Amino acid sequence: MADIALGSVGKIVQIALKIKEAVETVKQNEKECHDIQRCVARVSALLRKLDEMTETMKDEVMRDALEDLAESLERALELVTECQRKHNFRRFLGAGNMAKELGRVQDDIVRKLQLGNFATSVQTITIMVTNIQSAAGPPPPPPPPPQRRVIIDGFTMFSLSELKAATENFSDGNRIGKGGFGSVYKGVLQDGQVVAIKRVYDTIDIDGDIRLYDEINVSVDLKHKNITRPLGYCHEVTVVLISHNGKYVGAQQREMCFVAEYMANGSMEMIMNGSRFIDWSCRFKMIQGIAQGLHYLHEQRVVHMDIKPDNILFDSDMNPRINDFGLAKKLDLDEKTSDTLDGTLYYMAPEYMYQGIMSTKCDVYAFGITLLGTIIGSMSMSSSSVSRVPNQWAFEARDDLRMELFKPSLCCKSQLMQIKKCMEIGLLCVEEDREHRPTMADVLAMLNGVKELPALKRPWGIE
Known part of the structure; x- marks a missing residue:
């Protein structure tokens, strides 16, 4: 088998010599013919070099690959020979068509050399391809960088084509989340940056536009270590053909995307429900980070x-980041009223649920529920029975006599006291009357031990 492969190399070398001789007397398409000759000469030289590597040429796969390559070289020889006959093209209409055919056969030679197993290392393959490209002329320039428009420092308008390329056309394999307004995809931009891309569901409703721009207006200026950083957006409108009342008409279809930093360690929901146990010291850092992020947001109104x-993500350093500002609002006053009910019921403050009142105290309430869930999840011997009413369970368990509810192997006495304090802070945050809830500045002061906790009341809704 090795003899056959080695014989094919000899055949290729002979064809290369014939092409060289023919090119010296061509009458038409001289440039294309000389390009072919340089390319084939390089192929011949490289294969002669590999001829010395007997182990490489013993591979059975080499036979078919070399024979395919030899066929393309024979075709190149036939075309170059045709170009020797000035004004006598028997098989082609003219020099222009011949030039195209010469270009195609040269591309075919390069393609077959790349596809063939003609080297034993990636380094050798790289050298071969580079040499062939240089023989045929300078390599094509790299693709130009995508045209982007910088709206604000660090915030860019992306094209839809770039975001499609980054996500393999928004493939299911790249989807990392799904919500009420769209799906989130992991994407890799042309410069190698990894990002998260929220693609808003296709819409022709102008309200969808408004909501997207609300999110941009709220989040574009936010800069904090516990807030995900927005990188840009995409908004493109195309006209599509649809059937309407028995006729085909053109309709506008809007594509809207929001691009943000990619968080490598997923969401708090994934981490708390995952198989890996998270000790109390890590949980406390999570609680502090979320509180710091919320305090910053509230300072920005x-x-x-x-x-x-689900909306708390973790970066590569396990630093918690508040994410998804699709429902966020900027407040001109201390509160505002909404006619719609958006969000997640389990985390909704009662005044918003029943009266539509929106204020920073709504976030404080949701933080309280999140904090209590952070304490309970997999640290309690009875966590499965308390997930629906964490405030009632926490109110009872905070008593020193009830701290045996926690697995003794998971935390020491000092940590139990810290857990008790966090329980009480969580319960303060979920007070029914928003006026009795602390601010996030108060929460941080209590977490850091610089402010005393007020007396607790029995949580609302509990007998």
Whole structure:
């Protein structure tokens, strides 16, 4: 078998010599013919070099690959020979068509060399391809960088084509989340940056546009270590053909995307429900980070309105980041009223649920529920029975006599006291009357031990 492969190399070398001789006397398409000759000469030289590598040429796969390559070289020889006959093209209409055919056969030679197993290392393959490209002329320039328009420093308008390329056309394999307004995809931009891309569901409703721009207006200026950083957006409109009242008409279809930093360690929901146990010291850092992020938002007069474990993401350093500002609002006053009910019921403050009142205290309530869930999840011996009413369970369990509800192997006495304090802070945050809830500045002060906790009342809705 090796003899056959080695014989094919000899055949290719002979064809290369014939092409060289023919090119010296061509009458038409001289440039294309000389390009062919240089390419074939390089192929011949490289294969002669590999001829010395007997182990490589013993591969059975080499036979078919070399024979395919030899066929293309024979075709190149036939075309170059045709070009020797000035004004006598028997098989082609003219020099222009011949030039195209010469270009095609040269591309075919390069393709077959790349597809063939003609080297034993990636380094050798790289050298071969580079040499062939240089023989045929300078390599094509790299694709130009995508045209982007910088709206604000660090915030860019992306094209839909770039985001499709980054996500393999928004493939299911790249989808990392799904919500009420769209799906979130992991994407890799042309420069290698990994991002998260929220693609808003296809819409022709102008309200969809408004909601997207609300999110941009709220989040574009936010800069904090516990807030995901927005990178840009995409908004393109195309006209599509649809059937309407028995006729085909053109309709506008809007594509809207929101691009943000990619968080490598997923969401708090995934982490808390995962197989890996998270010790109390890590949980406490999570609680502190979320509180710091919310305090920053409230200083900017932003209310998030959907704080929950799904919307807390973790970066590569396990730093918690508040994410998804699709429902967030900027407040001109301390509160505002909404006619719609958006969000996650389990985390909704009662005044918003029943009266539509939106304020920073809605976030405080959701933080309280999230905090209590962070304490209970897999640290309690009875966590499965308390997930629906964490405030009632926490109110009872905070008593020192009830701390045996926690697995003794998971935390020491000092940590139990810290857990008790966090329980009480969580219960303060879920007070029915929003006026009795602390601010996030108060929460941080209590977490850091610089402010005393007020007396607790029995949680609302509990007998």
